[in-house]
Amino acid sequence: MGILNCDALLGLLDAGHKTHSVIANNLANLNTPGYRTARVRFAQRLEEILDENGNPLSGRHITTEVYRPMFRDVGADGNDVMLEREIVALNKNAVRMRLYLTVLHSRIRKLRGAIEGR
DSSP, X not given: OGGGSHHHHHHHHHHHHHHHHHHHHHHHTTTXXXXXXXXXXXXXXXXXXXXXXXXXXXXXXXXXXXXOOOOSOOOTTSOOOOHXXXXXXXXXXXXXXXXXXXXXXXXXXXXXXXXXXX
């Protein structure tokens, strides 16, 4: 099944949820002086749990890390949150989440069919 097994998909959905939360927090602090944009890093963590064929290693879970990238466009108040950048990040994450949910739904439908003998 590769990386798209159910456990991995659930980990990706958790990471996507955390990403949505971080972006929402960024948007909530759009006008907060001194606030710096946060991001969630999990692609590197994802690579750490895969073998050379792209299959998850047993006993390993997808982890995430919140970090603060250094954007150059900092306002006079020290805030670097840009509405446009956050909306793009939110939309990209939403597309990823829809993909993960579609694949997970397909896996569940196949399992249900196998259980019911279809």
